[in-house]
Amino acid sequence: xxxxxxxxxxxxxxxxxxxxxxxxxxxxxxxxxxxxxxxxxxxxxxxxxxxxxxxxxxxxxxxxxxxxxxxxxxxxxxxxxxxxxxxxxxxxxxxxxxxxxxxxxxxxxxxxxxxxxxxxxxxxxxxxxxxxxxxxxxxxxxxxxxxxxxxxxxxxxxxxxxxxxxxxxxxxxxxxxxxxxxxxxxxxxxxxxxxxxxxxxxxxxxxxxxxxxxxxxxxxxxxxxxxxxx
Amino acid sequence: xxxxxxxxxxxxxxxxxxxxxxxxxxxxxxxxxxxxxxxxxxxxxxxxxxxxxxxxxxxxxxxxxxxxxxxxxxxxxxxxxxxxxxxxxxxxxxxxxxxxxxxxxxxxxxxxxxxxxxxxxxxxxxxxxxxxxxxxxxxxxxxxxxxxxxxxxxxxxxxxxxxxxxxxxxxxxxxxxxxxxxxxxxxxxxxxxxxxxxxxxxxxxxxxxxxxxxxxxxxxxxxxxxxxxxxxxxxxxxxxxxxxxxxxxxxxxxxxxxxxxxxxxxxxxxxxxxxxxxxxxxxxxxxxxxxxxxxxxxxxxxxxxxxxxxxxxxxxxxxxxxxxxxxxxxxxxxxxxxxxxxxxxxxxxxxxxxxxxxxxxxxxxxxxxxxxxxxxxxxxxxxxxxxxxxxxxxxxxxxxxxxxxxxxxxxxxxxxxxxxxxxxxxxxxxxxxxxxxxxxxxxxxxxxxxxxxxxxxxxxxxxxxxxxxxxxxxxxxxxxxxxxxxxxxxxxxxxxxxxxxxxxxxxxxxxxxxxxxxxxxxxxxxxxxxxxxxxxxxxxxxxxxxxxxxxxxxxxxxxxxxxxxxxxxxxxxxxxxxxxxxxxxxxxxxxxxxxxxxxxxxxxxxxxxxxxxxxxxxxxxxxxxxxxxxxxxxxxxxxxxxxxxxxxxxxxxxxxxxxxxxxxxxxxxxxxxxxxxxxxxxxxxxxxxxxxxxxxxxxxxxxxxxxxxxxxxxxxxxxxxxxxxxxxxxxxxxxxxxxx
Numbered sequence: 027x028x029x030x031x032x033x034x035x036x037x038x039x040x041x042x043x044x045x046x047x048x049x050x051x052x053x054x055x056x057x058x059x060x061x062x063x064x065x066x067x068x069x070x071x072x073x074x075x076x077x078x079x080x081x082x083x084x085x086x087x088x089x090x091x092x093x094x095x096x097x098x099x100x101x102x103x104x105x106x107x108x109x110x111x112x113x114x115x116x117x118x119x120x121x122x123x124x125x126x127x128x129x130x131x132x133x134x135x136x137x138x139x140x141x142x143x144x145x146x147x148x149x150x151x152x153x154x155x156x157x158x159x160x161x162x163x164x165x166x167x168x169x170x171x172x173x174x175x176x177x178x179x180x181x182x183x184x185x186x187x188x189x190x191x192x193x194x195x196x197x198x199x200x201x202x203x204x205x206x207x208x209x210x211x212x213x214x215x216x217x218x219x220x221x222x223x224x225x226x227x228x229x230x231x232x233x234x235x236x237x238x239x240x241x242x243x244x245x246x247x248x249x250x251x252x253x254x255x256x
Numbered sequence: 257x258x259x260x261x262x263x264x265x266x267x268x269x270x271x272x273x274x275x276x277x278x279x280x281x282x283x284x285x286x287x288x289x290x291x292x293x294x295x296x297x298x299x300x301x302x303x304x305x306x307x308x309x310x311x312x313x314x315x316x317x318x319x320x321x322x323x324x325x326x327x328x329x330x331x332x333x334x335x336x337x338x339x340x341x342x343x344x345x346x347x348x349x350x351x352x353x354x355x356x357x358x359x360x361x362x363x364x365x366x367x368x369x370x371x372x373x374x375x376x377x378x379x380x381x382x383x384x385x386x387x388x389x390x391x392x393x394x395x396x397x398x399x400x401x402x403x404x405x406x407x408x409x410x411x412x413x414x415x416x417x418x419x420x421x422x423x424x425x426x427x428x429x430x431x432x433x434x435x436x437x438x439x440x441x442x443x444x445x446x447x448x449x450x451x452x453x454x455x456x457x458x459x460x461x462x463x464x465x466x467x468x469x470x471x472x473x474x475x476x477x478x479x480x481x482x483x484x485x486x487x488x489x490x491x492x493x494x495x496x497x498x499x500x501x502x503x504x505x506x507x508x509x510x511x512x513x514x515x516x517x518x519x520x521x522x523x524x525x526x527x528x529x530x531x532x533x534x535x536x537x538x539x540x541x542x543x544x545x546x547x548x549x550x551x552x553x554x555x556x557x558x559x560x561x562x563x564x565x566x567x568x569x570x571x572x573x574x575x576x577x578x579x580x581x582x583x584x585x586x587x588x589x590x591x592x593x594x595x596x597x598x599x600x601x602x603x604x605x606x607x608x609x610x611x612x613x614x615x616x617x618x619x620x621x622x623x624x625x626x627x628x629x630x631x632x633x634x635x636x637x638x639x640x641x642x643x644x645x646x647x648x649x650x651x652x653x654x655x656x657x658x659x660x661x662x663x664x665x666x667x668x669x670x671x672x673x674x675x676x677x678x679x680x681x682x683x684x685x686x687x688x689x690x691x692x693x694x695x696x697x698x699x700x701x702x703x704x705x706x707x708x709x710x711x712x713x714x715x716x717x718x719x720x721x722x723x724x725x726x727x728x729x730x731x732x733x734x735x736x737x738x739x740x741x742x743x744x745x746x747x748x749x750x751x752x753x754x755x756x757x758x759x760x761x762x763x764x765x766x767x768x769x770x771x772x773x774x775x776x777x778x779x780x781x782x783x784x785x786x787x788x789x790x791x792x793x794x795x796x797x798x799x800x801x802x803x804x805x806x807x808x809x810x811x812x813x814x815x816x817x818x819x820x821x822x823x824x825x826x827x828x829x830x831x832x833x834x835x836x837x838x839x840x841x842x843x844x845x846x847x848x849x850x851x852x853x854x855x856x857x858x859x860x861x862x863x864x865x866x867x868x869x870x871x872x873x874x875x876x877x878x879x880x881x882x883x884x885x886x887x888x889x890x891x892x893x894x895x896x897x898x899x900x901x902x903x904x905x906x907x908x909x910x911x912x913x914x915x916x917x918x919x920x921x922x923x924x925x926x927x928x929x930x931x932x933x934x935x936x937x938x939x940x941x942x943x944x945x946x947x948x949x950x951x952x953x954x955x956x957x958x959x960x961x962x963x964x965x966x967x968x969x970x971x972x973x974x975x976x977x978x979x980x981x982x983x984x985x986x987x988x989x990x991x992x993x994x995x996x
Binding site (some may be wrong): 035036038039041042045046075076077079080081082135138139165167169229231232233236238 | 501503594687817
């Protein structure tokens with residue numbers, strides 16, 4: 027699998043994502059520059075976390091209009107896997123590739139800590155190797171992860187199994203204290219109608235090696251590898 | 257020739273603006289053999305400020321050990337120290353204060369402190385891998401105290417998070433003494449290969465000087481000089497700079513990429529006194545001169561004078577020395593990152609700083625005169641207050657009637673309660689290296705592609721230093737080293753920040769001198785030389801000096817990351833023991849301060865016993881005998897046991913504590929040289945044998961397990977205690993009283 031990690035000015039999880047992908051056998055990962063026009067045959071495109079364009083205007087708002095995004099849209103339109111992590115998720119929202127918007131965390135503060143998320147659907151290239159209901163221990167680190175969507179949009183996400191990750195307790199149950207940012211319906215990640223575009227706030231690239239405290243993120247990379255090979 | 261010098265000596269008001277005494281002005285006149293121009297006066301004032309010239313502290317700094325086979329770059333040589341960690345790799349590190357700006361505008365003051373220390377690290381050619389922050393706040397019961405504290409925390413988070421450099425550790429303490437003068441000491445650590453080390457020297461006549469990054473504005477003029485005088489509140493308005501971490505992130509990536517062109521011979525950041533000190537210090541290192549054309553500096557505001565351009569402290573700027581004829585190559589890299597740059601001058605062989613404005617010379621000063629600020633020493637006299645605070649009559653301290661209630665109150669105290677409400681606002685995991693996160697003794701980072709780990713901790717106990725400056729200075733080093741040793745890592749080198757009151761006040765000067773002597777002794781005893789540092793004096797407001805606050809940032813190296821240890825209790829049934837010769841006393845303890853409002857007593861530290869303890873702990877960890885190791889510090893044994901219990905989610909059974917005397921002294925009393933460890937019962941004999949071999953006292957105090965904390969007369973549900981501990985600081989920062 028050829029993976030491209032897009033580097034925007036201010037991306038800061040780009041190297042971590044490249045490193046995590048590099049630990050997976052069968053993945054060749056490289057950076058793609060925001061000002062470039064083409065993705066050169068990437069099977070997977072990842073929009074990494076960070077503070078693209080310093081969060082000026084709104085999180086992800088300026089990156090959504092970077093030159094590379096034309097190629098990213100074309101990649102998604104072909105049904106190929108596109109994953110947005112944290113700021114990458116925010117960019118996908120601003121680009122209209124995923125529905126909804128982000129508000130500042132309910133606490134109004136940046137929050138970095140471990141959370142548990144439940145895989146709500148295995149019907150995406152990012153979660154195909156996961157068991158529905160599987161609980162993943164992943165870190166979050168964001169100031170604006172409070173996901174919002176209008177009631178009709180939320181109904182659509184729910185009815186079409188497009189909520190992919192929810193914040194839960196360690197035992198997998200829903201609980202107000204398990205939601206770190208106030209997201210509607212405890213949503214941590216969603217997919218598009220075509221199911222090939224996935225965005226999530228937690229950082230699987232920080233949970234890919236046991237030495238960092240969790241390997242739960244690896245199921246995303248394994249899923250993507252299998253999906254691309256299929 | 258130089259713009260006409262004034263015919264009359266400057267007024268007192270003019271000298272006050274540049275923070276020069278009349279005697280210093282006369283010295284400058286003699287050295288120049290003429291009157292300095294206005295621009296020159298501003299440059300001299302900046303370079304001779306305490307902040308840049310270390311005029312009060314420089315005579316003391318040679319006391320600190322700075323040599324060792326691991327030291328690649330020692331203090332004062334470059335923007336930061338560099339330490340060999342093996343395998344051709346080096347760690348670059350420095351800590352720096354941003355106290356005065358943070359007292360006036362806490363958010364931007366703290367943020368730009370982080371920005372400045374980051375630049376110090378990447379000017380060395382290193383990629384920053386960690387930030388730590390040592391913070392001191394006034395009482396959080398006070399509205400302004402909370403405003404300052406929350407603003408400072410928010411500013412650090414804003415800058416560090418955006419940069420993508422994890423904030424992995426630090427410490428925070430609250431005391432009345434910091435009410436008008438909070439402390440913000442930011443430490444940054446970078447990683448590089450030895451051959452990537454970059455100098456900040458402007459050498460090679462004809463090489464070109466490029467200014468890159470933010471445009472230059474009127475912000476921050478006189479920041480350095482006003483950081484060196486009393487009453488920051490009155491003087492700092494309009495002086496505090498505003499940061500732009502996005503710009504700095506671009507600068508970081510662009511500078512590291514520019515270094516790979518091979519066309520860069522030197523990098524220097526613009527910090528205090530801006531272009532002035534950047535040019536002067538890099539020329540000083542290169543043994544050269546520099547010619548600057550201020551009219552070529554891109555500006556944020558119109559009508560700026562040469563004086564303003566030279567002294568602006570606008571953030572996110574770097575001075576790059578490019579090989580002659582290759583400036584365009586370097587500027588092309590900056591353009592890729594969307595950064596503006598200008599060639600503003602060149603390296604000369606004049607030995608002078610020449611400032612030129614539209615063809616006319618605005619200043620011409622010998623570099624040596626500027627880098628060699630006059631120094632001051634004073635008589636060291638023991639202050640009278642020490643005689644008043646030293647005796648502690650235990651008969652005056654009533655025994656608490658309800659031990660469990662006293663314990664819960666201590667757990668909720670702002671100096672003891674969980675730090676999570678602060679460090680969760682910092683991205684402490686970005687970089688994908690954080691193995692031991694904040695909340696333990698030291699942070700531990702892996703070095704990708706190697707078996708190495710680096711352990712990092714900051715420490716400083718101002719209450720101890722106030723009561724006994726020498727012991728306080730030594731204890732800052734010892735405790736930081738102990739924290740590092742508790743992970744299994746070997747302390748290798750340290751960086752220090754000396755936060756004191758006015759050196760012109762005898763008490764503060766005594767504290768400074770003795771604390772430095774104590775630090776020097778501990779640094780030598782523990783084999784961790786000082787590789788960089790910073791001095792912040794005049795920390796006072798309303799005429800009262802802050803408590804003397806020496807802060808140490810310690811680097812340790814773990815050769816095999818697999819042989820590491822954390823603070824969390826690991827298994828029910830493990831035995832718990834206290835290692836070390838320290839004997840707990842109420843003297844100077846957090847308990848005495850928070851429960852009784854008393855700061856008294858005589859702290860002590862035996863450096864030989866300390867070194868033996870730390871060596872033993874590292875050996876036990878390397879032999880994989882320990883389940884946990886945790887420094888026994890603020891709040892004494894009871895709090896150390898509770899912290900390991902909370903981290904491991906396991907209770908403690910220690911109903912019969914060893915030792916005699918008051919139970920509150922045994923449980924809440926403090927001292928140096930103690931570590932709480934736990935181990936499987938099967939390892940007990942080996943641990944005891946190793947301790948005996950090392951002549952380190954060991955006392956078994958109980959066992960891990962159960963749903964309660966049973967510590968002598970204390971008996972409380974683990975979850976209830978943890979709830980109180982977890983909420984104490986969060987509630988204080990939110991302006992709500994602790995609920996016990």
